Amino acid sequence: MTALATRDVALKVGGSKGRVVLSGLNLSVNPGECVAIVGENGAGKSTLLRALAGVERVSQGAVFLGNRELGRMKARELARMRAYLGQREDVGFDYSVEEVVLMGAYARGGAWSLGGEEQSARVRDALLRVELEGYASRSVLSLSGGELQRVMMARVVLAEATWWMLDEPLVGLDIRHQERACALFRKHCDEGGAVIWVCHDLNWVWRVCDRVWVCDGGEVCADGAPKDVLTEELIERVFGVKVEFLTGSRGHVIAFR
Secondary structure (H helix, E strand, C coil), rough: CEEEEEEEEEEEEEECCCEEEEECCCCCCCCCEEEEEEEECCCCCHHHHHHHCCCCCCCCCEEEEECEEEECCHHHHHHHHEEEEECCCCCCCCEHHHHHHHHHHHHHHHCCCCCHHHHHHHHCCCCCCECCCCCCEEEEHHCCCHHHHHHHHHHHHHHHEEEEEEECCCCCHHHHHHHHHHHHHHHHHHCCCCEEEEECCCHHHHCCCCCCEEEEEEEEEEEEHHHCCCHHHHHHHHCCCCCEEEEEEEEEEEEEC
């Protein structure tokens, strides 16, 4: 089993002379786990995710996938193992939905290497999993923000990577499609994949995730199962709001007092 791990990692924003947002990071994730990264705005969540995805260099320490250091892996080799979805992905050109989804096939020989019906069938399957069947020929410039976000998730699906690194993947989605996306994350993990994602809705963390990392005060101050970590006291300390847990037929719901 190949684990993803950090060893004494520190992260900066703003270049070499920027400020340290997180330090002393010794974290690990195994395939099969769904892990949420939570914390206030500016706490370093996206920076941590980019470092774990190999998109951003660490200022100290190293990130490892198995016994390989991410910083020493070639881009295509890394892309075969992980799919990364950043915040506010902007296509910028009048591509079709199919063309954008096929960008997820880069690591497996290039977007245009599959050919013919096999290529189209894989795109259709990925779009079906995000409930966008029939959209392949649509221009991405004609889509709503939520539809575009689901296209980007279809691109992640098509990549067939074990590791999904997702930065606020629920942004722009209505509640039905938030639930569908979370079910997709859970299914990927249950089939032996792993998902690490930045999330602002703690209720989804409760319902979907095996673990949660809480970023606060320049460190990951808590790491564990949501039921153990997301206490009323911790939420008040980190986010500055008072909440209470309401118990229903589907588990806990976090509500403001």
